[in-house]
Amino acid sequence: MSLIVFGSIAFDHIITPQADSGKIVGGAAFYAAIAAANFVDNIKLLSVIGNDFPQAELDFLTSRHIAYDGVQKVTDKPSFFWKGSYHKDMNNRDSLDTQLNALLDFKATVPDNYQDCTYLLLGNLDPTLQLKVIEQLATRPKLIALDTMNFWMEIALDNLKKVLQKIDLLIINESEAKELSGENNLTKAAKKIRAMGPVYLIIKKGEHGALLFYEDKIFATSALVIENIFDPTGAGDTFAGALMGYIAQHQSHDFETLKAAMVAGSAVASFCTEKFGATRLKEIDRTHINQRIQELKQLTAYTI
Numbered sequence: 353m354s355l356i357v358f359g360s361i362a363f364d365h366i367i368t369p370q371a372d373s374g375k376i377v378g379g380a381a382f383y384a385a386i387a388a389a390n391f392v393d394n395i396k397l398l399s400v401i402g403n404d405f406p407q408a409e410l411d412f413l414t415s416r417h418i419a420y421d422g423v424q425k426v427t428d429k430p431s432f433f434w435k436g437s438y439h440k441d442m443n444n445r446d447s448l449d450t451q452l453n454a455l456l457d458f459k460a461t462v463p464d465n466y467q468d469c470t471y472l473l474l475g476n477l478d479p480t481l482q483l484k485v486i487e488q489l490a491t492r493p494k495l496i497a498l499d500t501m502n503f504w505m506e507i508a509l510d511n512l513k514k515v516l517q518k519i520d521l522l523i524i525n526e527s528e529a530k531e532l533s534g535e536n537n538l539t540k541a542a543k544k545i546r547a548m549g550p551v552y553l554i555i556k557k558g559e560h561g562a563l564l565f566y567e568d569k570i571f572a573t574s575a576l577v578i579e580n581i582f583d584p585t586g587a588g589d590t591f592a593g594a595l596m597g598y599i600a601q602h603q604s605h606d607f608e609t610l611k612a613a614m615v616a617g618s619a620v621a622s623f624c625t626e627k628f629g630a631t632r633l634k635e636i637d638r639t640h641i642n643q644r645i646q647e648l649k650q651l652t653a654y655t656i
């Protein structure tokens with residue numbers, strides 16, 4: 353059994369109304385892999401880095417049993433770089449700079465020792481590359497999950513629709529679900545999106561939690577109510593990583609397991625927002641996560 357986590361590894365520069373991170377390590381796959389590692393050991397990263405990526409960060413991945421044989425090293429370019437600035441409400445942000453750098457040379461080649469993949473998380477990148485990863489796997493994983501964003505709906509909709517036909521679970525946020533479906537009502541949006549391929553759909557609603565759609569069933573999970581969100585960057589990737597880690601640990605993806613996986617994802621994502629980048633994620637373990645899952649349970653439990 354292994355879980356492949358595919359996506360960007362980056363240097364980020366994050367500016368919030370309270371603070372400035374300077375240059376720190378990030379990228380969707382980085383967050384997702386660290387989050388998943390709380391649940392399973394056999395995680396395999398598929399990504400690309402440049403000539404400036406610190407060995408200490410790769411050593412950290414090794415310490416968490418995250419393999420990086422599938423992380424291509426580009427020797428003549430720096431790593432992908434993204435700079436973003438959050439508005440006062442912390443829900444909206446502007447991208448100030450995106451430098452593809454090493455990502456431009458990314459071939460997304462799946463190494464032979466990744467062929468034991470049972471679970472696949474395709475992080476937000478070009479749908480052509482996401483499709484290429486699926487096509488290289490000799491045996492279809494038990495569950496393929498995918499994250500995407502408005503950008504790809506606007507410039508690569510046909511390719512996005514092709515990859516949607518090949519996956520089981522789509523994880524997107526509310527505005528993306530509305531854009532992809534052309535529907536404002538999320539139940540109607542979910543029907544249309546599930547007709548495009550994925551049997552499961554998770555719609556993330558930021559600080560308001562997430563919704564899971566499957567057949568005629570809907571499950572809602574709350575996010576933790578946090579007084580001070582320090583930096584929400586990567587919370588969505590952390591949610592997806594922890595969710596897939598939980599599924600891989602339980603070797604099951606029925607509706608009940610997915611519900612529990614969403615709660616685990618919400619718990620881990622709440623830690624991500626407490627410090628810049630993946631700093632807080634690197635500090636926590638299952639004890640912290642279990643405590644937060646209990647807090648989430650209390651937040652939503654009642655007697656009637």
Ligand code: AMP
Nearest residue numbers: 360362378379380434585586587588589
């Ligand atoms: P999120 O906050 O979940 O949107 O994820 C933020 C992470 O996505 C950051 O660490 C960035 O490095 C990464 N990122 C931002 N823009 C892109 C992009 N165009 N392609 C791939 N990764 C990106």
